[in-house]
């Protein structure tokens with residue numbers, strides 16, 4: 415069974431038909447990078463996977479459970495999916511540790527001591543053990559994004575979604591975040607990553623998906639899609655970003 419299965423997904427905002435029939439799977443342990451021009455529907459696709467957007471047509475299955483079923487228990491379905499955004503979205507009034515424990519205690523109903531232990535372990539994983547007491551405003555963008563990753567990991571997700579996690583960072587801070595993501599991939603985390611970091615996609619992705627105009631134009635191993643694309647639209651896009 416695929417970890418994520420998307421069937422014939424359509425999403426419109428008013429008259430803007432953004433996703434035009436997406437079929438797509440992510441296998442357990444797979445790292446899939448989604449690339450494509452701005453406005454092609456990459457973020458919308460990601461947001462449909464955890465129902466931050468509700469599609470008009472089509473189905474999304476996560477671990478065999480249809481999360482687009484109107485009767486599904488949303489919190490339970492979402493708890494298995496971690497999401498990291500371009501803007502880190504940390505809680506500014508909570509310190510780093512608390513940022514990583516609050517959803518554990520409220521959504522997963524973990525005891526505070528357990529949540530604390532899990533949070534500390536994940537902050538160590540992203541190299542921020544020293545910053546548990548700090549507040550978001552005291553951290554660099556790269557550190558804040560690593561807190562956001564630790565926070566998501568603390569929910570023990572089966573799947574991690576990343577939406578351009580390094581796009582808001584100063585160039586010298588991008589590397590630390592990519593290093594953490596590379597490590598997660600090596601540990602076997604299933605990841606769906608929207609990114610403009612072609613070197614990262616080339617090195618880390620098992621599969622690259624190129625989207626344009628709300629459809630998947632081509633997908634395959636990075637050496638093919640980035641290294642030797644078949645479709646004219648892919649070639650055009652890569653010529654602009656590489």
Ligand code: ADP
Pocket residue numbers: 427430432450451452453454455456457458459
């Ligand atoms: P990408 O991430 O590839 O840049 P998006 O999925 O963000 O593309 O956006 C695709 C299209 O959907 C754009 O035309 C955008 O303006 C539109 N769109 C995205 N989110 C919304 C929304 N919440 N309301 C209205 N239009 C939206």
Ligand code: MG
Pocket residue numbers: 456457458577
């Ligand atoms: Mg986007």
